[in-house]
Amino acid sequence: MAKKVIYAVYEDPEELKTGARKLVSHGIKVKDVFSPFPVHGIDPIIGITRTRLGIVSFMFGITGTCLALLGIWYFNIFDWPMNIGGKPSQAMYKNLPAFIPVTFEFTVLCAAHGMAITYLIRNKTLPGMPARNPDPRTTDDKFIIEVRTDENHGHTAEEITGLLRETPVFEINERQY
């Protein structure tokens, strides 16, 4: 049997969710969904787990805090303590209040950029990458469900398109791959 990929095109995010729910309730695995903006509530339907980018950001942030404190301690307390206006830099804990602003800024710097870079790599969106959406209309006004037959051995392509036609689908495209 030839492997087929089915694209069900919808015109509205709610209609797309109806379609996805229908497929999933019949035990069909939805490969992916493409849309011009986030479709809220689609993730639990097609089984997408929550992203861990928030945790990544926290880890980068805490690394930034530690690096900033360590660096400042080395520069201004250990290696070259300065005495400015009769206020010598002698101990980290005495000077700490004055070190908070830079520590905070560096924490934010690391958290934001660390997360942003992770995000770009995980999404495979980097400068010069080719577009990989199945249909150029998905960045304009169409919402697409992608189903692959080789992931759904219990169902034929006809069965899947039949189910989709019971939902307010705009068009269905099939492709061999």
Next chain:
Amino acid sequence: MHSEASIREPLILGHKTYHDITNDIVTPIENKAPRGWYVLMVIASLIAAYGTGCILYLISKGIGVWGLNKTVDWAWDITNFVWWVGIGHAGTLISAVLLLFRQKWRMAINRSAEAMTIFAVIMAATFPGIHMGRIWMSYWVLPLPNQFGSLWVNFNSPLLWDVFAISTYFSVSLVFWYIGLIPDFATIRDRVTKPAMKKAYSILSFGWTGNAKAWTRFEEVSLVLAGIATPLVFSVHSVVSFDFATSIVPGWHTTIFPPYFVSGAVFSGFAMVQTLLLVMRKVMHLENYITIKHIEYMNIVIIVTGSIVGVAYITELFISWYSGVEYESYAFINRATGPYWWAYWSMMTCNVISPQLFWFRKLRRNLAFTFFMSIIVNIGMWFERFVIIVTSLHRDYLPSAWTMFHPTWVDVGVFIGTIGIFFTLYLLFARYFPVLALNEVKSILKVSGESYKKDAAKHQHH
């Protein structure tokens, strides 16, 4: 689906489809620019060229060509720096703080406001750079290993905090803005037909697919970046105010500065957003997206922050008397009645009195009046920084050193020049970038769009 109360004014007027939104925003990018754009571009770039010339002259001759003297050793340069940073704050407030508060009206204006932030911060960063005199040594502000001992930068100094604050703020704003732009660049990429444009937007869009997981990550990144950009934006102008507040100069040495500077920054930033958007919505026919209601919301922010600034001015005056410190009292009496009285009263009129007119709903929703007021507030906020900086310095503890500050043509040229560079960058943005956050505006269409709201109301009455 989530629906919205019918008494809320719609945020997108007329009957629009998703495709209409794409059309309305992308068509101006595909077509030839209107003549007005070329006219504005020529004017802006000529001013920018003049300003660049002044900056090069300044760098080659040294900062002696400015009007600074040994008493007033900070004047227009730092005034302009604080003014530009302040303008930048509105963009982050709109995109980050309003995102956390789930304010949907931000979606039509956040893209252009953030662009404004980035360009304003670039202009701001120019001033400390050129004020160093020997700009080729500007890397000395970084803690780099060196042959002097090694002598490190002083992390106790607010001036160094500023280096970290401004550079973090600039780079984080840029990333936040660009991450939001990627899906919209993909929309342009999938639509344009000219090969050169297709190639360019294909590179800019980083191969965005718009699959479900990518959008989940997108929303998480937006939320977390908004969450960390919010304390960041407040910290930036607080740190700017520390440049003054941690000194012992009467008029600067006040604990009220951080909140007072932050609200002043938001106040001036929203005024600049109004100036830019009122022109842009007209020229690019965005009246259906940037509605009168959007303008009114921004005017409400202006009146709130303007009133906070007014309270701060009056608190400062009161405390200078109540403290019993005669130097402090004199600094404020001198501001109001000394040789710079005109600057002080311009500031008071522009920032405290005139925004109160926005209490009238008619005026809040009047475009010509709003535009006029936005210019007034921009002028007023420039004078605020001038008053704080110059009137505090020109007469301090030592009367024999009292003097006046007179700007030279280089002072004026550099300042006007940065306005030119700013507008050049903004015009390029308006021409080649999606000026509305397409993906965000589309996501609220069926909830806050005018015709959809009417349909929903009809269903309820059946």
